[in-house]
Amino acid sequence: MSAPVLFSKLACPQGGVIAIATLNNEKTLNALSFEMVELLLAQLQQWQNDARVKLVFLQGQGGRAFCAGGDVHAMRLLALKNPGGPCVEAETFFAQEYRLDYLLHNYAKPIVVWGHGIVMGGGLGLLAGCSHRVVTEKTRIAMPEVTIALFPDVGGSYFLHRMPGECGRFLALTAASINASDALYAGLADVFLNHSQQAQVLAALQALAYSGDNQADSALISEQLQRFAALAIDKPEANLQPHQRIIDELCGGDDVQLIVERIANIVSDDLWLQRAQQGLRGGSPLAIKWIFKQLQRSAQLDLKAVFNAELVLVSNILRHPEFAEGVRALLVDKDKTPQWQYATLAEVGDAVVDRFFVPPWPVNPLADL
Template identity: 40%
Template sequence: MTETTADVLAEVRGQVGFITLNRPKAINALSLGMVRALLAQLLAWQHDDKVLAVAIRGSHKEGVFGHFCAGGDIRFLHAAGSTGNPELEDFFTEEYALNHLIFNYPKPYIAFMDGIVMGGGMGISQGASLRIVTEKTKMAMPETVIGLFPDVGGGYFLSRCPGHVGEWLALTGDTITAADAIAFKLADAYLPTAEQGALWEALATQSFADGQAVQAFAQARTQAQAPGTVRSTADIDRVFALPTVQAIIDTLEADGSEWAQSTAAALRKRSPLMLHVVLEQIRRARGMDVASDLRMERDMVRHCFYLRPGQSETVEGVRALAVDKDHNPQWNPPRIEEVSEELWRAFFVSPWPAHSHPLAMLKDA
């Protein structure tokens, strides 16, 4: 049985449902159509007794694997946010519902996180029961670069990283590789790139007693650790445990080390407003389940586009990075020191009563 849309390929082979993200020219960036195709397919397979488990991978210009998913389609976000296209609202509601389904999927869900895994790509892989990285994995939640926040459940999964790694990754958007991903609890296992194809094919041709047997088979062919050294988190934990964005930037700028100076310089390029929002997001999310975190993020993303009409940090950030490509976003306020508490706290006020929230139906298993 094969079901194909242009950008999402889905088929059942043997006892496993296989999904290939097939938009390589955009590094498999998720469109609304792709979100809908993924959600429909996973909903269909969750009650199909012939499908014991699901495996998902990306593709690149020369074939399969290579890159997983670079995130959401930010050009669409800019266009929709600039013109009032109501599909913007649909995109986030349906994407977050997809993220929630994956976190609560009743069958093993195996994510082959090769190459670029960022933003929305993290949202469709962090909830996997087996998260496999390779020597080519480049993982990040770089949303503050475009005046957004690490959404798609980012508050939940980043806040579960050890120490204050979550705050560091969320605020800076820094990229990590396989060894760090496993150490920071953002991946479960390592598989050399060259071995992915053989495991994918084996999942299609073996006979399995149940879903757990599928996962055990896959896990047995991976390694618990990835090659390379794991980054020390002593400085990260010391700085990113501080109570405010101002305290973090002041401490970094007073520290003469190369890491502190480069980290401070990176933060100075991000949206000052969204840095304050993101720090609060990660800390609130530590006490939330997935459903509650996604509802909070749905509130936040609504405010990203509509809190200040004509002054969306996200629309401006995408413009500077991907549309005009001048890499000179005009943030408002322009400096960390100028962000009022009233302004960032407004992002955590829900526009909806609880019973009418667009994600009111989400419940964790």
């Protein structure tokens, strides 16, 4: 039980098995380590080629989190080994993580992911790629990368564009937290269930008669999940849909300076908007600029091109001190007073930002996706 990812199988009475992968690091809220990524990638590839496996079920150990993201503590330490230069180990982690996410998006078999509790960063990358995405009454999703001088990666450059209106841009810039209702509205989830239904859901999925045809089996699974959804209670009140008009007004246009000023100048007693405003104010001005530019550059890209572009940006970020400082202030020393390279957005010149988008190697490590 000490392995960072647990793998098991449930035999289906009508033939085949359900393969279960459990992220198993409760102390870190199941944050992804390099070992976890490697284990998942290898096992999922093996299951994809195993005719006995009819369905993959992905979950997190414990009741607090599915996955709180990548292990940024470890990434920071690796980045500090060679300041300003290549960070081979950390860059390899991100490349493999993106390979895993890409595999999930293109998996040949149905994957049910149980997105209960905290789902952030790398955890959202896992959830977003699965074919059947379950969220619960305790699901809390966020992309808080602006606050540690990173950016919404793991495919965020793809799925943020597919949210209604300017929701994707707003979430990326503010690190605003969303719930199950919001995830359904934003296209990040497919079905709302109660966490207490998990054992019953697994038993019902185990009893299905799988044909081995991906489309037919996916429809069968969806039908079964919807039966349980009809019985689910305590669905949280939405944030995104009621705020859609103001989000569009705040984030419209191509002037990032103007957008940031609009959000920073919000005067409201709306607690959700206030927290979003605080997220933006606490973020790195440099990161705000590269987040905005990455979203602009990726708007028309397919998934493979997105992951290639994300690896360019993250590799350059790892070589810059802003990321290490952001993690230090928020997660290591927890003083929440990062010493950002630039005090204001106006100080961040376009030439500075452009350098983060220049590939740091002759061939992208994900060119073979």
